[in-house]
Amino acid sequence: MNIFRKCIAEFIGTFAIVFCGCGAIGINQITNGQITHVGIGLTFGLVVMAMIYAMGHISGAHFNPAVSIAFSMVKLFPKRQLLPYISAQLCGALLASMLLQYSLGIVLLDIDKASILDIGLTQPIGNKYAIALLFETILTFLMMTVIMGVATDYRAVGNAAGLAIGGIVAFEAIFAGPICGASMNPARSIGPAVATLNFDFITAYIIGPIAGAIIAAFVYEAMRCYNKKDESDVKGCC
Numbered sequence: 001m002n003i004f005r006k007c008i009a010e011f012i013g014t015f016a017i018v019f020c021g022c023g024a025i026g027i028n029q030i031t032n033g034q035i036t037h038v039g040i041g042l043t044f045g046l047v048v049m050a051m052i053y054a055m056g057h058i059s060g061a062h063f064n065p066a067v068s069i070a071f072s073m074v075k076l077f078p079k080r081q082l083l084p085y086i087s088a089q090l091c092g093a094l095l096a097s098m099l100l101q102y103s104l105g106i107v108l109l110d111i112d113k114a115s116i117l118d119i120g121l122t123q124p125i126g127n128k129y130a131i132a133l134l135f136e137t138i139l140t141f142l143m144m145t146v147i148m149g150v151a152t153d154y155r156a157v158g159n160a161a162g163l164a165i166g167g168i169v170a171f172e173a174i175f176a177g178p179i180c181g182a183s184m185n186p187a188r189s190i191g192p193a194v195a196t197l198n199f200d201f202i203t204a205y206i207i208g209p210i211a212g213a214i215i216a217a218f219v220y221e222a223m224r225c226y227n228k229k230d231e232s233d234v235k236g237c238c
Contacts, residue, residue, distance in 0.1 A: 003081055007088035009059035013051040014092035017063055018191050019100065020047040021173075022120030026104045029118045038174055041182075045170020052162035060151075064185040065089055070144055070213035074221050076152055086187075093191030101195040121196050122181030122189045122205050132201050135180040136208030137215075139172045143184050144216035153224065184209050 021044040028035040035043070052061040060077070062068045065086045071077035100119045124132035146168045150161040169184070176182040183189045189205035192198075 003084055006059040006081070007084050009055040010062060010085055010088040011092040013055045013059070013061060013063040014089040014187055015096045016051050016092075017044070017047050017096075017185075018093045018120070018188055019096035020044075021188070022097065022192055023100050023104070026100055026117055026119045030104065030107060037177060041170050041174035041177060044173045045166040045168075048169045049162045049166025052165060056162070059085075063089060063092075063187075064209075064213075065187055066140055066185060066209040066213040067144065067147060069210055070217040071152075073214050074217045076217075089187040090190060093187040094194055097191035097195035119192050119195060120181075120188070121192045121198055122183045123201055124180045124204070125178065127200075129201055129204055132180050132204035133208045135176055136183060136205055137212040139176055139180075139182055140184045140209040140212030141216045142212075143168050143172065144213040145220060148217060148220035152220075181205075184212075186210065 021040070024035050024040045024043040028037075028040060048063070051063060055061050055063075060071075062071070062077075062085060068077060068082055068085045068089070072079050072082050097119060101117065104117055104119065122132070124135070143165070146164055150156045150164045172184065173182040181189070183205050186206045186209055189202060193202050
């Protein structure tokens with residue numbers, strides 16, 4: 001399939017995730033908590049699930065540079081497509097963040113107040129860099145493990161991929177969001193950082209997810225059982 005079409009799908013999917021998820025964070029702030037923290041987590045999970053089902057058959061539905069890099073490291077994704085994919089993901093996240101910063105600033109009736117608007121800027125509790133790095137690595141490891149299981153293994157129920165991946169995103173966003181923002185996606189963190197010109201801790205939200213995704217990809221590849229002996233040893237799995 002034409003790489004341009006795949007990149008359009010990646011752009012739209014990443015745009016939707018950042019616009020809806022980070023938009024929920026901003027609107028929650030404007031409305032004094034009407035969406036709630038749980039609602040924000042569910043928004044992220046549901047939009048990820050919807051975009052996987054909408055775009056998965058076109059681009060594979062990565063929507064995340066860490067996922068694309070990890071897939072390429074274990075040879076499940078061609079390296080020649082890596083740069084176009086990441087560029088599309090970053091552009092989608094950046095456009096969504098810019099639109100949120102501008103449009104929700106207007107909702108606040110004073111564009112100058114947009115500078116204090118929370119549109120999903122990822123920062124760790126207590127401004128602890130180590131917390132961001134540790135949690136983002138672990139959270140992305142768990143998310144990528146689910147992705148590898150349901151999206152790359154023929155033994156899994158393929159139709160459940162969107163539900164499983166959206167579910168783990170929602171779950172992690174709900175329980176870990178207050179600690180680190182639960183980004184698990186460099187594009188989702190870079191977009192708001194550029195829109196607000198706040199790059200504090202951004203390296204943790206780039207290094208952590210990429211490291212977690214790569215580790216998970218290699219760990220899952222090591223767990224695959226393709227030979228006949230393994231197939232006989234793991235009944236109902238292989």
